[in-house]
Amino acid sequence: MSFTPKDNYFYKAKKQGYRARSAFKLQLIQEKYEILKEGDRVLDLGAAPGGWMQVALEYVGNKGKVVGVDLQPIESLNNKQAIEIVGDVTDFDIQKALMEYAPYNAIVSDMSPKTSGMKLADQARSLELVEMAFGIADEMLEKSGSVVAKVFESPEIQMLRKDLHKKFQRVELFKPKASRKESFETYFVAIGKR
Ligand SMILES: C[S@@+](CC[C@H](N)C(=O)[O-])C[C@H]1O[C@@H](n2cnc3c(N)ncnc32)[C@H](O)[C@@H]1O
Known part of the structure; x- marks a missing residue:
């Protein structure tokens, strides 16, 4: 019996102590673009159960900070550098709470809507x-900072890509190998806020 990539990443995550297989997506993005640096302050939107936070904490080290927020509670990472917040990023009070740790050097978002199965709606x-992630970046990302943000593929994202070019020096769409082949997700990587 052969293993699919899904199985590989699932077991690899378990073995390496990551809370989610999605941890490898951020790792692959990091290997290619080197977004996260030692000492960085990182905001992680849609962070539960905490796989991306675990990866980010490895890169920022003990002088950095990783603030994670999600609708779902994020079980404590037991790390002084980590802050776990429960809430909706579209909520003004939550944005105020995130603002307390701003400015950030990087904002990463793996946020997904609850899928309905209706492609256009999703x-x-x-x-x-x-x-919303890029709106938060307008307010809370430092100049020259970077954003990684998941989006479902659609014709509209090319329009957004054009707009983002006005705000960032480099904007690419990247689909890490750890994304399931059948998935429509891709990631905006926007580097160097103007
Ligand atoms: C794919 S999961 C994130 C996995 C995470 N990157 C990890 O490695 O553990 C997507 C998350 O986005 C969160 N989410 C979706 N909409 C949100 C919102 N408006 N505010 C906060 N979190 C949201 C969901 O609750 C879900 O936990």
């Missing part, structure tokens, strides 16, 4: 979440 909700 694409639209995903687009709203990625626009």
Whole structure:
């Protein structure tokens, strides 16, 4: 019996102590783009159960900070550098709480809407979440900072890509190998806020 990539990443995550197989997506993005640096302050949107936070903590080290927020509680990472917040990033009070740790050197978002199975509706909700992530970056990301943000593929994301070019020096779409082949997700990587 042969293992699919899904099985490989699932077991690899378990073995390496990551809470989610998605941890490898951020690792692959990091290997290619080197977004996260030692001492960075990182905001992780849609962070539960905490796999991306675990990866980010490895890169920022003991002088950095990783603030994670999710609708779902994030079990404590037992790390002085980590802050776990429960809430909706579209909520103004939550944004105020995130602002307390700003400015950030990097903002990463793996936020996904609850999928309905209706492609157009799911694409639209995903687009709203990625626009929210970049809206937060407008307010809380330092100049020259970077954003990684998941979005479901759709024709509209090319329009967004054009807009983002006005705000960032480099903007790419990247689908890490750890994403399931059948998935429509891809990631905006926007480097160097102007
Ligand atoms: C794929 S999971 C994130 C996995 C995470 N990156 C990890 O490695 O553990 C997507 C998350 O986005 C969260 N999410 C979706 N909409 C959100 C919102 N408006 N505010 C906060 N979190 C949200 C969901 O609750 C879900 O936990």
